[in-house]
Amino acid sequence: MLTRTRTALADTATLAPARRISGAAPPVxxxxxxxxxxxxxxLAHAAAALLRRPGCTLALVFVAVCLCGxxxxxxxxxxxxxxxxxxxxxxxxxxxxxxxxxxxxxDLFARVVHGSTLSLRAGCLAVGIALGAGLGxxxxxxxxxxxxxxxxxxxxxxxxxxxxxxxxxxVVTAIGFGTVPVAIxxxxxxxxxxxxxxxxxxxxxxxxxxxxxxxxxxxxxxxxVLTHVLPNAWGPVAVLATLDFGSAVLATAGLGFLxxxxxxxxxxxxxxxxxxxRFLVTAPWLSLLPGLVAMLLVFSxxxxxxxxxxxxx
Amino acid sequence: xxxxxxxxxxxxxxxxxxxxxxxxxxxxxxxxxxxxETVAIVGESGSGKSTLANAIVGLLPDSATIAGxxxxxxxxDVTRASEAHRRRLxxxxxxxxxxxxHVSLNPTMRIGRQVGEALVQAxxxxxxxxxxxxxxxxxxxxxxxxALRAHQYPHELSGGMRQRVLIAIALAGDPALIIADEPTSAxxxxxxxxxxDHLAQLVAQRDIALLIITHDLGVAADRADRVxxxxxxxxxxxxxPQDILVAPRAPCTRELIAATASLTGLVxxxxxxxxxxxxxxxxxxxxxxxxAAHAGERxxxxxxxxxxxxxxxxxxxxxxxxxxxxxxxxKDYALRNARGHAQSLRALDDLSFAVHAGQTLAIVGESGSGKSTxxxxxxxxxxxxxxxxxxxxxxxxxxxxxxFRPLRRRIQLVQQNPFAALDPRFSVRQSVVEPxxxxxxxxxxxxxxxxxxxxxxxxxxxxxxxxLPRELSGGxxxxxxxxxxxxxxxxxxxxxxxxxxxxxxxxxxxxxLLAELQRELGVSYVLVSHDLSVVxxxxxxxxxxxxxxxxxxxxxxxxxxxxxxxxxxxxxxAVPGARQAxxx
Numbered sequence: 001m002l003t004r005t006r007t008a009l010a011d012t013a014t015l016a017p018a019r020r021i022s023g024a025a026p027p028v029x030x031x032x033x034x035x036x037x038x039x040x041x042x043l044a045h046a047a048a049a050l051l052r053r054p055g056c057t058l059a060l061v062f063v064a065v066c067l068c069g070x071x072x073x074x075x076x077x078x079x080x081x082x083x084x085x086x087x088x089x090x091x092x093x094x095x096x097x098x099x100x101x102x103x104x105x106x107d108l109f110a111r112v113v114h115g116s117t118l119s120l121r122a123g124c125l126a127v128g129i130a131l132g133a134g135l136g137x138x139x140x141x142x143x144x145x146x147x148x149x150x151x152x153x154x155x156x157x158x159x160x161x162x163x164x165x166x167x168x169x170x171v172v173t174a175i176g177f178g179t180v181p182v183a184i185x186x187x188x189x190x191x192x193x194x195x196x197x198x199x200x201x202x203x204x205x206x207x208x209x210x211x212x213x214x215x216x217x218x219x220x221x222x223x224x225v226l227t228h229v230l231p232n233a234w235g236p237v238a239v240l241a242t243l244d245f246g247s248a249v250l251a252t253a254g255l256g257f258l259x260x261x262x263x264x265x266x267x268x269x270x271x272x273x274x275x276x277x278r279f280l281v282t283a284p285w286l287s288l289l290p291g292l293v294a295m296l297l298v299f300s301x302x303x304x305x306x307x308x309x310x311x312x313x
Numbered sequence: 314x315x316x317x318x319x320x321x322x323x324x325x326x327x328x329x330x331x332x333x334x335x336x337x338x339x340x341x342x343x344x345x346x347x348x349x350e351t352v353a354i355v356g357e358s359g360s361g362k363s364t365l366a367n368a369i370v371g372l373l374p375d376s377a378t379i380a381g382x383x384x385x386x387x388x389x390d391v392t393r394a395s396e397a398h399r400r401r402l403x404x405x406x407x408x409x410x411x412x413x414x415h416v417s418l419n420p421t422m423r424i425g426r427q428v429g430e431a432l433v434q435a436x437x438x439x440x441x442x443x444x445x446x447x448x449x450x451x452x453x454x455x456x457x458x459x460a461l462r463a464h465q466y467p468h469e470l471s472g473g474m475r476q477r478v479l480i481a482i483a484l485a486g487d488p489a490l491i492i493a494d495e496p497t498s499a500x501x502x503x504x505x506x507x508x509x510d511h512l513a514q515l516v517a518q519r520d521i522a523l524l525i526i527t528h529d530l531g532v533a534a535d536r537a538d539r540v541x542x543x544x545x546x547x548x549x550x551x552x553x554p555q556d557i558l559v560a561p562r563a564p565c566t567r568e569l570i571a572a573t574a575s576l577t578g579l580v581x582x583x584x585x586x587x588x589x590x591x592x593x594x595x596x597x598x599x600x601x602x603x604x605a606a607h608a609g610e611r612x613x614x615x616x617x618x619x620x621x622x623x624x625x626x627x628x629x630x631x632x633x634x635x636x637x638x639x640x641x642x643x644k645d646y647a648l649r650n651a652r653g654h655a656q657s658l659r660a661l662d663d664l665s666f667a668v669h670a671g672q673t674l675a676i677v678g679e680s681g682s683g684k685s686t687x688x689x690x691x692x693x694x695x696x697x698x699x700x701x702x703x704x705x706x707x708x709x710x711x712x713x714x715x716x717f718r719p720l721r722r723r724i725q726l727v728q729q730n731p732f733a734a735l736d737p738r739f740s741v742r743q744s745v746v747e748p749x750x751x752x753x754x755x756x757x758x759x760x761x762x763x764x765x766x767x768x769x770x771x772x773x774x775x776x777x778x779x780x781l782p783r784e785l786s787g788g789x790x791x792x793x794x795x796x797x798x799x800x801x802x803x804x805x806x807x808x809x810x811x812x813x814x815x816x817x818x819x820x821x822x823x824x825x826l827l828a829e830l831q832r833e834l835g836v837s838y839v840l841v842s843h844d845l846s847v848v849x850x851x852x853x854x855x856x857x858x859x860x861x862x863x864x865x866x867x868x869x870x871x872x873x874x875x876x877x878x879x880x881x882x883x884x885x886x887a888v889p890g891a892r893q894a895x896x897x
Contacts, residue, residue, distance in 0.1 A: 038779045209734045216692065217748035217797065218721040231738050 049311060056307040059300035066297050069113045070120035079107035081114040081267050090283045099289045103279060111267035112290050118262060119269045119294070122182040123248035127241055129187030134194020135237065139225060141195070142202030153199070156192045164189030168251055172260045186251045190244050197240050201233035208232075239309045246301035253294050269294050317388045318345040319406070319490040319522045320369055325382035327364055327373070327546075335378065338364045340546040342382075346490060351516060351523040353533035353554075355569065356543035357816045358787070362526045363412075365543070366494050369524075370409050371399035387489065404435050408483030410493040414475035414500070418467040424451070425463030428481050435486030454481045455511050472680065473504035480512065490522040491515075498529070501679035501843050502887040509536055528816050530573045531889030534558060542566045572818040635703075636805055636837050637668040637691065642700035642710075644686050644861075660686045661861045664700070668805065671831065673838040675852035675869070677845065677884070683861035684841045688807055691839070692726055693717040704805070722752065725798040729810040731790035735782040741768065741793050742778040748800045767796040771826060788819035792826070799830070808840045812847055824850050845888050849873065857881050 051057055069076050079097075085105035093100045099108035141152040159167075164186075171185035205211060206229060214224050255261055256270020264271070269290050276286030327339040339361045346352050356362045367373050369384060371391070383392045386402055403409070411417040419427060428447045433439055444463075451459035454477040467475055476496065483491055493512065497505035513536060516523045527533050533540050534554040541551040542563060549563035561567045644661040661683040668674045678684045689695045691702055693712060702710040709720060725748075728734040735744050742764045749755050755763055765775050771792040782790055791811065798806055811827070812820040828851055831838060842848050848855060849869065856866035857880065864878045876882045 209728045209730060210736045212694070213726070213728060213734055213794070213797065214736075214747060214751070216694075216721055216726050217751050218718055218801070219747070219751040223751060228736050232736065 046311075050307065053307055055303060059303040059307075062296060062300045063304065066116060066120060066293075070116045073110075073114045073117055077107070077110035077113040079110040081106060081110040082265050083107075090279065090286075092283070093285055093289070100283070100285045102276070102286055103283075108272075108286065108289060111272060112269070112293055115267035115269045115272055115290070116293075118179055118182070118266075119249050119252045119256075122179050122186065122252045123245050125179065125183035126185075126187035126190060126248040126252075127245045129183060130190035130194050130244065131237070131241055133187075133191045135198050135230075137191070137195040138198025139202055139230070142199040142206065143221070143225065143229075149199075152195070156195050159188070160192040162189075165251060165254060168255060169258075169260065172255055177255075177260060177262060182252050182255060183248075185255075186248045189251070190248065193240060193244065194237060197236050198233060201236055202229055205229050205232045236309075239305050242301055242305035242308060246298035246305075249294065249301075250298055318347045318385075319387060320524070321345045321385040322365075322369070323383045323385065325365075325368065325384060326380040327361075327368055328378055328380050329374075330376045330378060335380075337380070338377070338546055339368070342543075342546075342548050344541060344548065344551075346522045346524055348489060348522050349516070349520050350539065351513065351525065351537045352539045352541065353525040353527060353537035354541045354543055355527055355530050355533045357528060357569075357818060360543040361546040362543050363494055366409075366492050366524070366526050370403055370407050370492060371396075372409075404431065404486035404488065406486075406489050408486065408488035408491040410476075410479050410483045410491060410496050412495045412498070414472050414479055417479055418475055420467050422466075423463065424465055424467065424470070424478055428463070428478065428485060431482045431485035450481045450484060451478070453515070454478070454484065455507070456481075471504075472500050473508060476500060476504075476508055477511070480508075480515075484515070487519075488521065490524060492524045492526070494526045495528070496525065497532070498527070502845065502889075503679065503883055505532075505889070506887040512536075529889060530569045530817065535889055542569065568818055572821045634670040635667045636670045636705055637839070638703040639664060639666050639687070639691065640701045640703070641665055642687065642690060642702065643698050644683070644690060644695070645698045659861055661690075661697075664858075664861075664863055666856050666863075666866060668837050668839055669853075670804070670837055671835045672853045673831065673840055673851050674854045674856065675840040675842060675848040676856045676858060677842060677848055678858035679843055681860070682858040684858050685809065686861075687858075688726075688809055688839065688841050692724065692807060693720070721748075722801040723803050724805045724807070725801065725803040726807045726809060727791075727794055727798045727811050730814050731787055731794055732782075732814065734794045735790055737782055739782070740778065741773075741780050741782075741785070744782070744793055745778075745796045745800060747797060752801065754801075763800070767800055768793075770799060770830070771796045786819075787815050788823060791815065791823055795823075795826070795830070799834070799836075802834075803836060805837045805839070808838055808842075810842055810844075811840070813842070813844060820847065821850075827851055845873075845884060857884070 050060075065076075083106065085101070087105065088097070088101050089103055089105040091097055091101045091105075097107050097109065099112060102108055102111070137152050137156065141149040167189045168182075168185040171188065172181060175181045175184070211224060211228050214228055219227075253268075253270035253273070256268040256272075257274045258270070259274070261271045261274075262268040264275075272290040273287050273294075276283070276288075276290070279286050322342055322344050324341045324343055325339055326337065326341055328335040328337045342361075342365060344352070354362045354365065364373070364377070368377075368379070369386075371394075379392060383390050385391070386406055391399060391402065418424075425444070425447050428450055429443055432443060432446055432450070447463055448459045451462055456462050456474060456477050462470070462474070462478075467478075470478065480491075480496075491512070496512070497508050500508065509532065512523060515521075525533065525536060530540075534557075537554055539551065540554045540557050541548050542557070542565065543549070544563065544565040550557060550561065550566050557566060558570060561570055642661055642664040643659070645657040645659050647657050664683075664687055666674060666676075676684045676687060686695070690697045690710065693709060693714070697710055700710070701708055704720065704724065709717065712720075739747070745767045746755075746760050746764050749760060749763060764778060768775060768778060773789060773792050773796070777785065777789070782793070785793065791814075795811075808827070812823050815823065824847060827838070830836065831851075838851070840848065840852055852869050854867065855869050855872045857864040857872065857878070859880055864880050865872060865876070872881060873885060876885060
């Protein structure tokens with residue numbers, strides 16, 4: 001209400017000089033600079049709002065580090081993840097081997113970092129697949145309505161009735177293991193959530209006056225969807241994407257844990273935890289540390305999603 | 314009158330925390346409300362009046378802080394009282410009637426249960442005669458068939474009935490003070506009058522106090538014993554409504570009076586001109602001069618913006634060309650009742666009218682009268698069940714969406730709510746030129762020039778082109794929406810309640826802008842409104858709709874001056890500001 005006071009005052013103040021001054025238009029370059037400044041200003045403002053929450057900053061940094069590790073593991077891991085050194089086997093965490101070593105003397109930290117490659121890449125891809133398919137289906141059924149809507153949504157209901165992880169297991173058994181198959185397997189399970197959220201948002205935005213105004217302004221459906229509906233329906237979907245990224249990582253690790261993961265000796269979070277299980281009493285760090293990293297990642301993603309949701313309101 | 318005031322504020326100061334800084338919303342307000350008294354707080358939106366009401370009831374958001382002063386309820390300082398304590402006060406001492414009846418009731422609970430809940434809270438537990446009390450309360454607030462209403466859900470009731478239910482809930486605890494925050498601004502004029510009459514009657518019967526928060530000086534002046542004018546968090550003036558109307562001291566009071574006087578005065582003016590010698594006298598502008606003299610200094614500010622318009626009306630009256638003609642239009646909606654029998658609701662029946670080039674036709678009616686349906690049919694958003702619509706001699710009522718598209722360049726709409734009519738992610742520039750982009754008419758530097766021309770047309774500075782809608786006030790947003798509608802250079806503009814969401818003083822400015830644009834661009838308007846004062850200030854012809862049926866239509870002077878139907882007379886009488894007009 002207070003911001004309105006200020007702008008209401010501004011309304012009265014700015015009315016007078018408006019008329020007939022358009023002749024003195026500033027040069028285009030200056031305008032563009034102004035425009036960019038204004039946009040930069042808004043971005044800086046949003047960033048400042050995020051940085052005021054230390055928890056969120058920490059989570060963002062952690063996720064960023066994990067992503068860096070996943071796409072350029074050489075940056076972080078000083079050891080070869082597959083180089084065995086029987087003399088150094090089962091060492092507890094120490095300054096040389098940060099996470100200790102496993103039963104064959106391989107550096108656990110290097111294995112965790114290299115293992116993240118598969119989990120995170122598959123997670124990213126899975127969310128990408130789910131986002132693409134979910135957004136498409138959601139917009140289609142929200143916009144078309146009627147029979148198309150009923151048909152798409154019943155299909156989604158069927159998908160929703162199957163437990164996601166079971167579905168992923170079936171797909172992986174059918175098409176084998178690897179970044180892409182895992183991503184597809186996990187991604188399909190995530191589609192219903194995206195489709196439903198998108199549809200609900202599209203239904204909400206579709207009835208708003210500015211969409212009608214755009215239609216009356218002569219905009220075609222494609223333009224309305226791309227410029228008005230999607231950007232304004234995006235918020236909750238983005239939150240869901242962040243949340244589901246965490247579950248995708250968990251699902252990938254779960255597949256690995258159950259033995260549907262990468263074939264040894266390739267490192268993978270789920271496989272690492274599963275093999276470490278045998279030494280839980282003598283060398284607990286073998287299971288606990290990879291598990292801790294996975295947990296922290298999911299926790300960070302959830303926290304970011306939560307913050308996004310709050311700042312949106 | 315008892316010695317102890319029900320509510321007393323002493324130098325109350327309130328602020329909202331915003332990041333690290335604190336913005337003052339209320340800066341040192343003192344007031345007393347005693348039993349049997351009706352007090353009105355008037356001010357524009359943002360003047361802090363709702364914050365004040367919330368502070369009294371103890372419903373401030375977490376970001377608000379009390380910076381100083383005291384709130385005293387029945388002699389007891391509750392400024393720093395606990396939530397539990399304040400909850401005991403709410404309902405039993407302070408009754409609150411919220412602003413918007415459409416969202417203030419729980420949609421999943423029957424009316425009776427919601428009122429019953431308030432009674433249970435007030436009496437401290439369930440008791441045998443609860444149901445009987447609920448019905449009695451609903452009867453007291455003037456609902457017909459209260460026993461039936463108690464079993465209905467909120468969506469089955471009209472806005473006016475829901476507002477009565479909210480009043481019943483406020484009355485449940487037999488409070489000493491009722492605080493009504495804009496109790497009727499979401500309602501039609503006639504409903505508004507009935508509700509306010511009823512509130513006044515209840516106050517008199519029960520000897521309780523009433524605090525009305527409103528932006529409408531007309532409402533305040535008609536109802537209150539004492540009026541307090543708030544501006545920027547301060548009370549700038551208080552006194553009896555007669556005194557304030559006759560001799561306002563603060564400039565912002567004068568502004569408020571001028572805004573309402575010019576609007577309500579115009580209704581009376583139009584009426585007066587009509588009774589004299591009909592249209593001719595009206596066109597001859599005789600009444601206008603008289604009005605200006607009467608309203609004198611107070612209305613001069615607003616009149617300056619408005620007085621050019623009747624002249625233009627007279628100017629363009631001998632209109633030649635019909636731009637829009639509607640013939641015997643009818644629309645039925647299929648309803649399905651509980652037993653599955655298809656029924657139909659007749660939203661529009663046998664509506665005929667014509668709009669002439671460069672003129673304004675106003676369609677007046679309460680909500681549910683079919684005025685929006687008529688507008689949507691004419692815009693090609695819905696199809697009529699019967700009848701035809703002609704635009705510039707060509708039938709358009711059964712065109713497909715694709716066939717209608719070229720016509721969008723000639724027919725445009727300004728929507729009701731400027732807060733939802735603009736895409737929140739689009740800057741003013743993007744919004745304004747969107748129709749040009751959609752039709753692929755201009756690009757680059759040409760588009761830039763158009764954007765500047767359009768915002769200039771609606772008197773906005775070029776510097777606001779980069780702003781987002783949330784950085785604009787309501788009036789500014791409506792200006793942007795008007796600019797967008799004008800982008801394609803339409804010949805016909807539909808105005809769907811263009812100012813109903815705005816403050817009174819902003820309303821006057823937007824209406825003046827619309828009149829000016831019509832003069833300069835020669836565009837025709839079809840104005841849909843429930844507010845007679847708005848209609849009086851811009852329309853040439855009026856059509857009164859009720860329940861989908863035309864009650865009467867004709868030139869504004871005749872319809873307002875010599876209304877042929879009782880309904881039009883009722884509408885005219887319900888315009889707030891009677892006391893004010895008497896003083897003027």
